[in-house]
Amino acid sequence: MRYEELSSPEIDALDRDRTVFVLPIGSVEQHGRHMPVGTDTMLAESVALGAAARLAGRAVVMPPPWYGFSAHHMRFPGTVTLRAETLMALVGDIVGSLVEHGFRRILVVNGHGGNGGVIDVLGSTLGHRFHGKARIACLTYFQLAREAIARLRESGPGGMGHACEFETAMMMAVREDLVHLDRAVAAYPDPGSSYLTTDLLGGSAIRTYHDFADLSETGTFGDPMLASPGKGSDFHAAVVNELVRFIDDFAGWRMG
Ligand SMILES: [Zn+2]
Numbered sequence: 362m363r364y365e366e367l368s369s370p371e372i373d374a375l376d377r378d379r380t381v382f383v384l385p386i387g388s389v390e391q392h393g394r395h396m397p398v399g400t401d402t403m404l405a406e407s408v409a410l411g412a413a414a415r416l417a418g419r420a421v422v423m424p425p426p427w428y429g430f431s432a433h434h435m436r437f438p439g440t441v442t443l444r445a446e447t448l449m450a451l452v453g454d455i456v457g458s459l460v461e462h463g464f465r466r467i468l469v470v471n472g473h474g475g476n477g478g479v480i481d482v483l484g485s486t487l488g489h490r491f492h493g494k495a496r497i498a499c500l501t502y503f504q505l506a507r508e509a510i511a512r513l514r515e516s517g518p519g520g521m522g523h524a525c526e527f528e529t530a531m532m533m534a535v536r537e538d539l540v541h542l543d544r545a546v547a548a549y550p551d552p553g554s555s556y557l558t559t560d561l562l563g564g565s566a567i568r569t570y571h572d573f574a575d576l577s578e579t580g581t582f583g584d585p586m587l588a589s590p591g592k593g594s595d596f597h598a599a600v601v602n603e604l605v606r607f608i609d610d611f612a613g614w615r616m617g
Contacts, residue, residue: 362413365424372462381420381466381608382459385409386452386480388429388473391437391573393524393581395545396532398439402427404528405472407535408502408597412604420608426451429476436574448479449486456487460495468611469499470604474523474561477501478568493617502600503527505607507562509599513592514562516584519549522559523573525583527596534593545585550576559583 364372364382387402397403406425413420431442443451456467471480480499487497503510514521521527524545532540550559558565559582573580 362418362421363410363424364421367421375421375464377463378465379419379612380464381416381468381612382423382464383409383413383420383468383470383608384423384452384455385425385470385472386429386448386476387425387427387471388431388434388442388475389427390429390431390434390440390442390473390475391524391580392528393545393579393585395541395543395581395585396524396529397536397539398441399427400524400528400532401429401473403535404531405470405502407531408472408600408604409470411597411601412608415601415605416608419612423455426455429473430479431473431475433475433571434573434580436572437580445479448476449483452479452483453487453490456491456495456497460491465495465616466611466614467495467497468608469497471499471501472503474501496611496614496616498611500607502604503561506600506603509603510596511562513595513599515587518558518560518563519582520584520587521561522550522582523561523577524581525561525585526587526592527561527583529585529588530590530593531596532593533588533590534597537590540588542585542588546579546581547584547586548577548579548581549584550582552576
């Protein structure tokens with residue numbers, strides 16, 4: 362169910378206590394030489410719609426704001442970044458509008474690693490602001506499904522970072538016409554310390570700034586050559602499964 366396709370009376374008729382409003386967010390940023398700049402937002406919206414289709418009217422997907430926090434990609438042409446404060450204000454205004462209409466369960470589904478710090482803050486600040494009125498949850502979908510993704514991956518550490526085995530396969534499943542594998546170049550960047558990782562599932566405790574142009578000439582982190590449409594469908598299905606399971610649970614969370 363797409364929010365932008367509903368009328369005001371149709372939205373008014375939704376169950377205010379139980380309906381989960383899913384806001385996908387991503388980025389407009391370079392994705393190597395072989396994928397479009399809109400990859401992260403397209404994928405976040407796609408997994409959100411996949412989950413909503415399985416939840417029979419119990420979840421509504423909001424139109425995603427295209428842009429995210431992508432300062433670390435700005436040395437590559439085509440990247441557009443919001444300031445972290447702008448992204449926080451934007452998501453805060455969207456969530457605030459839904460809460461003003463009395464809706465009580467809002468989930469931000471993020472598809473861009475660079476938004477991670479912002480959604481951490483948003484989960485806390487919006488949760489505090491709307492405490493007692495609404496529950497707000499934020500997640501990054503490839504972290505939610507990290508175990509299922511790890512089981513399906515072929516690459517070793519560093520093979521999944523950006524425009525990589527995972528993202529390229531996912532895009533092949535969602536918009537294969539926008540993926541040009543013949544232009545892809547694999548890269549295993551060396552972040553320079555065993556405390557640091559560029560892997561999507563790497564899980565380092567350290568928070569620091571990685572400027573992508575310092576670490577990869579093409580902007581790719583990982584191995585897109587291992588991607589295929591079939592693997593992309595498997596990744597996509599695994600993510601949707603985890604998202605459905607989470608949304609089912611979230612729909613029953615206590616208000617306070
Ligand atoms: Zn991406």
